[in-house]
Amino acid sequence: MLAQKNQKGDKVSSPSVLTIDQENITLEEFENIFRKNNRETSISPAALDEYMELFINFKLKVMEARSLGMDTMQSFITELEGYRATLARPYLTDATLLDKLVQEAYEHTRNEIRASHILVKCDANASPADSLKAYNRALEIRNRLIKGEDFATVAKGKGGSDDPSAKDNGGDLGFFTAFDMVYPFENAAFETPVGALSMPIRTKYGFHIVKPTDSRPSRGEVHVAHIMIREKKEPSGPENAEKAIGEIYEKAKAGESFEDLTAKHSEDASSNKKGGELPWFGANKMVMEFEEVAFSLNNDGDISEPFMTNYGWHVVKRLGHRPVPTFKEAEKELKSKVSKDSRSELTRASFVNKLKKDYKYKYFAKNLSAVIAVADSSVYEGRIKTVPGENKTLFQMAGKKYPVSDFTAYLRSRTGVRSKYNPQEYVRTEAVRFAEGKLLDYEDERLESKYSAFRLLMNEYREGILLFELTDEKVWGKAVKDSVGLEAFYEQNKQKFLWPRRVDCSVYTCANADIAVAVRRMILEGKDKKAIATEVNQSSQLNLQIEEGVFAADDKEILTKLDWKKGISKNIDWNGQIFIVDIKEVLEPTVKRLSEAKGMIASEYQNHLEQEWIKELRAKHNIKIHKDVLYSIK
Numbered sequence: 001m002l003a004q005k006n007q008k009g010d011k012v013s014s015p016s017v018l019t020i021d022q023e024n025i026t027l028e029e030f031e032n033i034f035r036k037n038n039r040e041t042s043i044s045p046a047a048l049d050e051y052m053e054l055f056i057n058f059k060l061k062v063m064e065a066r067s068l069g070m071d072t073m074q075s076f077i078t079e080l081e082g083y084r085a086t087l088a089r090p091y092l093t094d095a096t097l098l099d100k101l102v103q104e105a106y107e108h109t110r111n112e113i114r115a116s117h118i119l120v121k122c123d124a125n126a127s128p129a130d131s132l133k134a135y136n137r138a139l140e141i142r143n144r145l146i147k148g149e150d151f152a153t154v155a156k157g158k159g160g161s162d163d164p165s166a167k168d169n170g171g172d173l174g175f176f177t178a179f180d181m182v183y184p185f186e187n188a189a190f191e192t193p194v195g196a197l198s199m200p201i202r203t204k205y206g207f208h209i210v211k212p213t214d215s216r217p218s219r220g221e222v223h224v225a226h227i228m229i230r231e232k233k234e235p236s237g238p239e240n241a242e243k244a245i246g247e248i249y250e251k252a253k254a255g256e257s258f259e260d261l262t263a264k265h266s267e268d269a270s271s272n273k274k275g276g277e278l279p280w281f282g283a284n285k286m287v288m289e290f291e292e293v294a295f296s297l298n299n300d301g302d303i304s305e306p307f308m309t310n311y312g313w314h315v316v317k318r319l320g321h322r323p324v325p326t327f328k329e330a331e332k333e334l335k336s337k338v339s340k341d342s343r344s345e346l347t348r349a350s351f352v353n354k355l356k357k358d359y360k361y362k363y364f365a366k367n368l369s370a371v372i373a374v375a376d377s378s379v380y381e382g383r384i385k386t387v388p389g390e391n392k393t394l395f396q397m398a399g400k401k402y403p404v405s406d407f408t409a410y411l412r413s414r415t416g417v418r419s420k421y422n423p424q425e426y427v428r429t430e431a432v433r434f435a436e437g438k439l440l441d442y443e444d445e446r447l448e449s450k451y452s453a454f455r456l457l458m459n460e461y462r463e464g465i466l467l468f469e470l471t472d473e474k475v476w477g478k479a480v481k482d483s484v485g486l487e488a489f490y491e492q493n494k495q496k497f498l499w500p501r502r503v504d505c506s507v508y509t510c511a512n513a514d515i516a517v518a519v520r521r522m523i524l525e526g527k528d529k530k531a532i533a534t535e536v537n538q539s540s541q542l543n544l545q546i547e548e549g550v551f552a553a554d555d556k557e558i559l560t561k562l563d564w565k566k567g568i569s570k571n572i573d574w575n576g577q578i579f580i581v582d583i584k585e586v587l588e589p590t591v592k593r594l595s596e597a598k599g600m601i602a603s604e605y606q607n608h609l610e611q612e613w614i615k616e617l618r619a620k621h622n623i624k625i626h627k628d629v630l631y632s633i634k
Contacts (some may be wrong), residue, residue: 060617065466094350109176114214118169121162122206136209138200223320225276228268244541245313298344359397367392376422382415506548508580516578
């Protein structure tokens with residue numbers, strides 16, 4: 001087999017599974033992508049052959065993009081660098097510490113803490129002097145509380161909390177769990193005993209005095225269905241939402257099917273066709289009023305009394321409840337959250353210390369003294385004098401020495417800096433940051449050679465971006481912009497785009513047969529729909545609903561229950577209600593105009609363009625599949 005080379009030119013051992021012109025694609029690359037996209041498929045020669053054809057189309061498009069120089073465009077380079085920074089993050093962290101923080105986060109998710117706090121604001125970039133002043137003020141407040149002053153009174157009073165909400169809540173934050181607060185605050189709340197006061201805790205907002213006031217086991221997740229009536233009057237909805245939800249509640253309590261009531265009356269379009277069912281949710285996922293009612297239901301099947309949120313009036317039925325998941329079940333999601341949380345700063349610092357040992361890092365602080373001596377406020381604008389000794393070593397790692405001049409060049413490249421440090425401290429801290437940044441950069445540059453999984457993933461992203469850009473140009477964007485081509489395609493294929501048989505009608509949904517009699521009489525008398533609805537719904541907002549428009553059978557199931565003839569239908573008793581359908585016109589199947597089906601036609605045009613493009617690419621290149629290598633995949 002031909003020896004392969006990766007993007008950096010290093011030899012790799014995987015044999016070729018495919019050759020396009022002179023380019024060899026390795027079995028490792030193909031198998032990696034095949035297994036990702038065929039987890040449930042049994043591996044057979046037929047399955048491998050089928051996927052290989054898709055893989056060839058993919059590779060041909062990527063090669064075309066490269067031949068056009070799209071991989072050298074700055075926009076591509078910038079986008080790929082952004083993805084790489086994200087993908088590299090898990091490789092540039094202390095995995096052992098990360099695991100400990102994940103375990104800690106899990107322990108926190110098993111409980112909910114109620115806490116109050118008093119905030120003394122202090123900017124994250126405040127000077128040491130201003131930070132000390134804020135800290136001392138927080139200590140003074142804590143001492144007042146220790147001496148017995150009431151927490152809420154202090155929080156609300158003059159010189160108390162800088163959190164504006166304290167004026168209303170006295171600092172009470174309610175119940176929360178892991179990831180609901182910034183990490184230092186969360187940790188203080190969970191580590192401080194209930195009733196005790198924490199020492200001042202620094203976050204990006206300032207210094208906090210935290211007082212846990214209660215704790216309880218986490219309530220897990222609940223699964224509910226709901227019926228919602230909006231407070232605002234809808235064109236075809238009830239005028240009095242509170243009255244309507246009360247009537248619905250009484251029907252549900254009397255034993256009428258909750259699912260049927262939802263289908264008939266709920267104005268939550270996202271759930272009314274699913275019996276009102278909502279996704280499982282836990283703490284802080286719904287508005288407070290909804291969440292408290294949902295968790296207050298003790299048994300599956302329990303139905304709440306009507307209550308209001310800012311979305312409208314609700315009735316909730318409990319469908320299920322599950323406790324906090326096991327650590328194994330929650331681990332993947334927790335690890336993702338911890339990696340994006342401020343906790344990640346701890347894992348980064350620990351990882352840097354590990355790299356220092358691995359690469360025999362050594363820092364020479366004394367060689368920076370001449371630079372520190374000449375630093376003044378102009379350093380924030382990138383101006384610093386050249387000093388003797390800039391050729392001395394600032395730090396060394398992996399057998400290479402980095403001179404002070406590398407750091408001063410970095411300082412001169414930075415302008416308009418805002419720092420909490422004086423010029424001398426600024427130089428000291430930036431020098432350490434610069435050196436540690438170089439250490440991380442060195443490790444970052446070696447990720448492809450150290451980790452095959454990272455190398456393959458980066459190649460996927462690289463080719464994926466190229467594929468997207470060129471496909472957008474050749475297919476997606478062209479289908480949108482090429483109005484002449486789209487129109488010609490439509491003319492050649494217009495018989496594929498037909499309206500189904502439809503009716504222009506009004507649908508009257510009546511609560512019972514007596515109401516249907518009254519509604520039919522008023523229709524025959526020629527009363528308008530608004531007048532009919534107003535008169536019939538005087539005693540109940542649920543008596544009558546009216547919809548009008550042009551519908552196909554798939555749009556309105558009731559239309560499948562009657563013959564499509566012009567005029568007023570007979571009464572149809574269905575789904576616990578009586579329907580009357582007034583058909584104005586029956587519309588036979590007709591060709592849709594381009595404007596009426598532009599989305600569907602554009603989609604078909606895209607498929608056509610892609611098929612033609614693939615034919616063109618396959619004709620341009622010599623393609624050879626190494627079947628013996630392909631079938632070696634087990």
